[in-house]
Amino acid sequence: MKKAEDKKFILDASGGLDEPSVKEIESAMQAFVATDVPLKIECVFVGEEEIRALNREKRGVDKVTDVLSFPELDGIKGKKILKKDFPYDLDEEGALLIGSIAVCTKRAEEQAEEYNHSYRRELYYLIVHGILHCLGYDHMEEADRAEMRKKEEEVLGAMGVTRND
Numbered sequence: 009m010k011k012a013e014d015k016k017f018i019l020d021a022s023g024g025l026d027e028p029s030v031k032e033i034e035s036a037m038q039a040f041v042a043t044d045v046p047l048k049i050e051c052v053f054v055g056e057e058e059i060r061a062l063n064r065e066k067r068g069v070d071k072v073t074d075v076l077s078f079p080e081l082d083g084i085k086g087k088k089i090l091k092k093d094f095p096y097d098l099d100e101e102g103a104l105l106i107g108s109i110a111v112c113t114k115r116a117e118e119q120a121e122e123y124n125h126s127y128r129r130e131l132y133y134l135i136v137h138g139i140l141h142c143l144g145y146d147h148m149e150e151a152d153r154a155e156m157r158k159k160e161e162e163v164l165g166a167m168g169v170t171r172n173d
Contacts, residue, residue, distance in 0.1 A: 077141030085144025107142030
């Protein structure tokens with residue numbers, strides 16, 4: 009296993025994704041992020057009740073959703089993330105936590121069927137979507153939505169994941 013300083017991006021998805029999938033997502037994100045410190049995302053996989061409770065508690069929306077993101081840093085969209093600009097403590101691996109995401113696996117299964125593509129494609133999409141939120145991207149305005157969708161497709165494309173999967 010590589011040490012954090014050997015990577016630019018670390019996905020901590022223990023218990024929810026197999027190691028080849030984690031490495032695939034990390035590899036695609038390596039080319040996407042500009043940083044001099046390893047960046048880390050924590051990813052948990054939850055059921056409908058847990059995601060609904062998180063959505064209600066954190067966003068005031070009492071309904072099930074597919075993915076929630078909890079960014080740690082502000083103003084980083086499209087910027088190089090330099091260790092000197094973020095005087096936070098690094099974790100035990102020497103990485104800077106940039107956020108956490110929660111993915112509802114039941115919604116991922118339902119959406120994969122609804123959109124007529126694979127569960128893998130939907131799961132990867134939701135993870136990448138959540139990661140991009142933690143990197144400062146959003147989709148509230150149409151221009152932002154188009155930019156975020158383009159970035160999502162770039163990252164998914166780097167993994168060979170298409171809408172037809």
